[in-house]
Amino acid sequence: MNPRAAKAIIYGLLIGGTLVAVFPLLWMFSVSFMRPGEASNLPPPLWPAHASWHNYEVLFLRAGVGRYLFNSLAISTAITALSLAFNVMAGYAFAKLRFAGRERLFQVLLGMLVIPAQVAMLPLFLMLKYMGMVNSYGAVIVPAMATAFGIFLVRQYARGIPDELLEAARIDGAGEWRIFGQIVLPLLKPIMVTLAIFTFLTAWNDFMWPLIALTGQEHYTLPLGLASLSREHAQDSELMMAGSVVTVIPVLALFLAMQRYYIEGLLLGSVKG
Amino acid sequence: MNTQRAAWWFLAPALLVLGVFFLLPVVAALGLSLTDYDLYALADIRHLRFVALNNYWDLLHQPKFWSALGHTLYFVIVGVPLSIMVSLGAALLLNSPLVRYKTLFRTALFAPVVTTVVAVAVVWRYIFNTKYGLLNYALGLAGIHPVDWLGNPHWAMPSIILFAVWKNFGYNMIIFLAGLQAIPRDLYEAARIDGASVLQQFRHITLPMLGPTLLMVGILTVSGYFQLFAEPYVMTEGGPLQSTTSVLYLMYNEGFKWWNFGTASAVAFLLFVIMFAVTALMLRVGRRGEPA
Numbered sequence: 178m179n180p181r182a183a184k185a186i187i188y189g190l191l192i193g194g195t196l197v198a199v200f201p202l203l204w205m206f207s208v209s210f211m212r213p214g215e216a217s218n219l220p221p222p223l224w225p226a227h228a229s230w231h232n233y234e235v236l237f238l239r240a241g242v243g244r245y246l247f248n249s250l251a252i253s254t255a256i257t258a259l260s261l262a263f264n265v266m267a268g269y270a271f272a273k274l275r276f277a278g279r280e281r282l283f284q285v286l287l288g289m290l291v292i293p294a295q296v297a298m299l300p301l302f303l304m305l306k307y308m309g310m311v312n313s314y315g316a317v318i319v320p321a322m323a324t325a326f327g328i329f330l331v332r333q334y335a336r337g338i339p340d341e342l343l344e345a346a347r348i349d350g351a352g353e354w355r356i357f358g359q360i361v362l363p364l365l366k367p368i369m370v371t372l373a374i375f376t377f378l379t380a381w382n383d384f385m386w387p388l389i390a391l392t393g394q395e396h397y398t399l400p401l402g403l404a405s406l407s408r409e410h411a412q413d414s415e416l417m418m419a420g421s422v423v424t425v426i427p428v429l430a431l432f433l434a435m436q437r438y439y440i441e442g443l444l445l446g447s448v449k450g
Numbered sequence: 451m452n453t454q455r456a457a458w459w460f461l462a463p464a465l466l467v468l469g470v471f472f473l474l475p476v477v478a479a480l481g482l483s484l485t486d487y488d489l490y491a492l493a494d495i496r497h498l499r500f501v502a503l504n505n506y507w508d509l510l511h512q513p514k515f516w517s518a519l520g521h522t523l524y525f526v527i528v529g530v531p532l533s534i535m536v537s538l539g540a541a542l543l544l545n546s547p548l549v550r551y552k553t554l555f556r557t558a559l560f561a562p563v564v565t566t567v568v569a570v571a572v573v574w575r576y577i578f579n580t581k582y583g584l585l586n587y588a589l590g591l592a593g594i595h596p597v598d599w600l601g602n603p604h605w606a607m608p609s610i611i612l613f614a615v616w617k618n619f620g621y622n623m624i625i626f627l628a629g630l631q632a633i634p635r636d637l638y639e640a641a642r643i644d645g646a647s648v649l650q651q652f653r654h655i656t657l658p659m660l661g662p663t664l665l666m667v668g669i670l671t672v673s674g675y676f677q678l679f680a681e682p683y684v685m686t687e688g689g690p691l692q693s694t695t696s697v698l699y700l701m702y703n704e705g706f707k708w709w710n711f712g713t714a715s716a717v718a719f720l721l722f723v724i725m726f727a728v729t730a731l732m733l734r735v736g737r738r739g740e741p742a
Contacts, residue, residue, distance in 0.1 A: 180548070184548045187543055187546050187548055188547060188549070190539075190543055191544070191549065194540055195555055195559055197563060197616070198494070198558055198559050198562055198616070198620070199561060201562075201570065201573050201574060201577060202562070202565070202570075204573070208457045208576075216576070216582065217582045218582070219587070220587055221583070221587050222583055223582050242529070261625070262463075263464040264464060265461045266460040266463065267460060267461050267464035267465065268458060270457045270460035271461075272591070273454050274454075275453060275454065275457060276453070276454045276457035276458065277454070279457075282465075286468075291469065291478055291729075292722065293677055293722055294717075295677065295679075295698055295701065296475075296476050296479050296718045296719065296722050297472050297476050297479060298475075298478050298705075298714070298718070299479055299482060299705050299711050299715050299718065300476075300478035300482055301471060301472075301475040301476075302705075303459065303478075303482075303492075304471075304475065304478075319471060320471040321465070322463075322464075322467045322471075323463065323464035323465075323467035323468050324468075328464060338452075340633050353453065353460075354456070355557065357460070359557060361531065381563075384679075384683075385679050385680065386569060386704070388683075389702075389706055397567075399566070400566055400567070400569070401568075401719070403566075403569060403572060404683065404684055406566050406667060407572050407575075411555075411696075414576045414579075417576070418572075418576070420569070420572070421566075421569035421570065421572050421573050422569075423567045424566050424568070424569040425565045425570070428566065429561065429564060429565060431564075432564040433557070436457075436557060440560075440624055443621065443624055444625065
């Protein structure tokens, strides 16, 4: 095949694929600015005839989406901060500190990666119920404060820290916490950024556990609020598109801004086989 | 402070969280699945009875479990190969030396992955709409009659698979791209000199070199797809005629709709065992296919 034709075919497929990938997202933006009922015309319009913020006003002023947005931000931020701290500490310990039973404990941790999270959900719900925590932010935050995956990721990265560096600090009389704070943490910064983005996106997009643990609307996150709105307002496509935009924009923006770290983390995390 | 003691302090918070909020519930789930824990037991724990393997026995004799498993397997068996093929195809295109603006294309193709399932499922529900949906409109231009994508029991699962492939292919695409970039260029160079066609190069160089990546991606995707829940919850509510009720959806309904925690735990464990068996089998078959 001559290179010119090959190039044309490759670009054709690539541009076609890109359009399929991006089109639903662009269409979502466009429809979110349409007037109620406008999208249910034939042929389906691609642009709003008169762009307006109407749907967003309805969402925030009447549907309580501001509350969901706040809940999502609060829960995802808390999970990210806490799990980052706990996972980094544990990952460092597994990588660089010697203690009895380290290898066996790490094996247990790897074993946990195989168990689907849903197996734990029913007893976890009962446990939180007896603790009086169902339908609180804590019900979603507390179980997510550490993950086997996060510890694993940090451990893989922290293994690259030279032992001599830590030994030298110990000989100089530095305590373990000081070594961690002043030598280890700065070296782990790249993986911490990666893990933070990963955790935030996962927490933001999570659906099944919040659906179980948050039973009252006042604690709903955006995905829960959106799912419940879409059952009430199935016909109001313009309104639902605006709701989807509000839900997707923060994570999409975070991804676009921090793409490099995200993709590095994805590759690091997938070489666990 | 000695290192050993410090280590346990570093580990304590994470291990405590994982132990109390994950391992303990997993063990408890096994116990729960051997009881008849239901709404009565929830009100008063004295109603709780030990039923041994009865929940499992009952489930294996109920059509609703088998049909949920059937729908999940349908999703996995059709969805996983389709996803992987699309991912690999996109990675091959991106890896072509003829292509410029790779980062731009990569970002665009990856964008669906970071979006929220619920939000984009809502969007796709409108694309699949029988009357006003863009999909039927586009097909109409080609002279194809409108299809009731989400309302027809035959089409609902294929529609959800289509959505899942769109949502997820970018993830594996990135992994394949890294795998492709690790293949030495001179292998292709040598093959070209020997007169191998593009297709032959793909079969005899790319595929074997990508073997371990393919196996890993396959296993991760299979375990991910077994956990189908949010897509049918938002797009079809498990219908029409239960045709998109997955195993996890059954667990959710049994547990949090009907409060049959014993049965629901048994469903969760059965899913776990099936997933474990399938991935272990894939690992064995995959390892055997590898050159030593």
